[in-house]
Amino acid sequence: MLEVILDILKETTIVGxxxxxxxxxxxxxxxxxxxxxxxxxxxxxxxxxxHKPSFRRNYLNPALKLGLIEMTIPEKPKSRNQKYRRK
Incomplete structure (x- = not known):
């Protein structure tokens, strides 16, 4: 019985x-x-x-991809002086 439930849960997706x-x-x-x-x-x-990787994945990168924010030094994305601002 538990195997059946587990199989169903593996196939279930959360929409949205x-x-x-x-x-x-x-x-x-x-x-x-x-x-x-x-x-x-x-x-x-x-x-x-x-947690920096989660912050980048969930907050920073989506905002950059959507064009909602921009880098202050776009030619040097890994600069230690990099800052971000709203467009």
Whole structure:
């Protein structure tokens, strides 16, 4: 019986949730960036996050891809002086 339930759960997909979660996270990022230029560390601090890869995957990269924010030094994306601002 448990095997049947496990098989059903493996085939089940949650519709809409991941996209909605990222949308909410990007909105939080945009609120913090309103009128300011902040580094990734400053953004993480204000969002009360500590895991950099998750922050980049869930907040920063989606906002950049959607064109909602921009880098202050786009020619050097890995610069230690890099900051981000709303477009």
């Amino acid at each position: 949730q991941p996209h909605e979660l990222k949308k909410t996270k990007v909105q939080k990022l945009l609120k913090i960036l309103d009128g300011e230029e902040l580094s990734a560390a400053e953004l993480m601090d204000r969002l009360q996050l500590s």
